[in-house]
Amino acid sequence: MKIDLYSLNILATVVREGSFGQAATVLNTTQSAVSYQIRKLEERLGIPLFDRSLHRATLTSAGEIVLEEGRRLLESARQIEVLTERFADGWEPNLKVIVDGILPIEPILKALKVMAEENIPTRIQVKVEFLGGVQYRFVKEHADIMLVKDYQPDPSLNEHQLEEMESILVAAREHPLSSMKQASLDDLHHYVELTVHDSSEQYVPGGDRMMFGGERIFYMSDFNSKKQALLMGLGFGWMPSFLVEKEMKEKSLIEVAYRGGSRHRFRPSLIHRAGNSLGKGGRRFRELIIGK
Amino acid sequence: MKIDLYSLNILATVVREGSFGQAATVLNTTQSAVSYQIRKLEERLGIPLFDRSLHRATLTSAGEIVLEEGRRLLESARQIEVLTERFADGWEPNLKVIVDGILPIEPILKALKVMAEENIPTRIQVKVEFLGGVQYRFVKEHADIMLVKDYQPDPSLNEHQLEEMESILVAAREHPLSSMKQASLDDLHHYVELTVHDSSEQYVPGGDRMMFGGERIFYMSDFNSKKQALLMGLGFGWMPSFLVEKEMKEKSLIEVAYRGGSRHRFRPSLIHRAGNSLGKGGRRFRELIIGK
């Protein structure tokens, strides 16, 4: 490595200040040290950077190029320093968040936007999962935070409940269940149930307590596809209320009059490991999500 | 400056080789020197880069970011080194060429293309000038090469003649001069003469030996504008033959039957300072222009 940032910085200072001596003053060193560093850089590169035949040393054209490129290099190096300063200051380099796809994504995007505006150095990774897949991934990938509807309580996890949400059991207007006054579990079993599938690799017994245990189940990849399938009359299923408000008002989706209850209120939670595991980035994200 | 390329390179080698010891072998040094450099880098940055609690040191997440950014930095530094190696090898950083606008630009563009393909590190600057302005700029801006129709001979300049060209005295078909069987100098003086103007700041007496000294002269900025003006019938003037071939064949421009001669053959030259003033870039350019 012929180039080093130290002498490049001296080169830049010499040119900025106009003379070796003035650069030495600015750099709190002596003129001979500056001279030594410049000479050494020239020797390593094998080309003169300054023309000494004049009274004041002036850059050669090669020197100009080296200076120009060197300044770029110094600027990049300073940016790395800024980054590491913030890491040293408690901003973690990475923050991994797993989100249950049943939750509205908008507040999360808003939080990310705020954090981007605040110039936060943390790289935030958000992954959307479903049902048991959320916690499964949280554990498997050592994520920092999960936003989840249901989870296996664990004393090593810190929980903060978010605002209450509601799921509604719906079907398309044309679907037979929509016209029933009263639907029994048996009635439900006659039709296809739509649900989303998670990506936990293991089988979790009783993983989704909202499912009815019928024989014909279609698994969709997310709630938007599930809504499309519901609208097509493919079957019935639970949907978060905020996703079907419009369709219910238009009566393209109808609440199923299930005896066991067609509404289900729940409070999603923001979970992270207890103790001081979150860095500044994680804490800021938490703060933005739980609303202070 | 907390960061230095030397320790960054060691960091990258440690990660690539998998251990401090192996990195030391590759870098031809000892394990303790590697350990020392990594520790010092960590101290300066104020954050640990490796997690030593495991058997083998593994990168922390901050370490990963520093490594990633550090690699980029090292890559840039190496590029500067490559550049300076080529400067040291005789490729000059800059090459300034002044070209007379009367010459066809195509061979020059071809030469530039070849040199770009050859990955030549020299930054080439081409400026187009006219008449006396070419040499004026060559001197004033310390250009390396000029391609010129006429110039003031000078023993310190090296000349190489290029292929002969021809200028033709033309006017538009509708122009009165076009229908004359024989035109005298007096006849010419009745009409507007079109010429291009150079940007030499001084008045050069008798600068353009091709002008007829009439009273009404229009100065255009280049030969394309001049051709436009000729086609519009604004006046008469000299044009390099390669620029008016098509128009003369179509008879939209007609050769003026001037008694003193309506054709003028000349050999443009490639000029540079005598001796060893040209670097490899300049010599390659010369070679490409004069055709070996």
Next chain:
DNA sequence: TCTTTCCATCGAAATTTTCGATGAAGTTCC
């Protein structure tokens, strides 16, 4: 001409880095 500024250079001093050895902790293999 005298003074000042600019830069190179030199030996001595200071600082940084490497070396080589040692030791602790973890891993592998038998």
Next chain:
DNA sequence: GGAACTTCATCGAAAATTTCGATGGAAAGA
């Protein structure tokens, strides 16, 4: 379970690099 091996930290001594402070020559300015 224990011997052999690998990995990394650490230490004092040695080596290498860098800085210091002084000196001198060359050019510019007064």
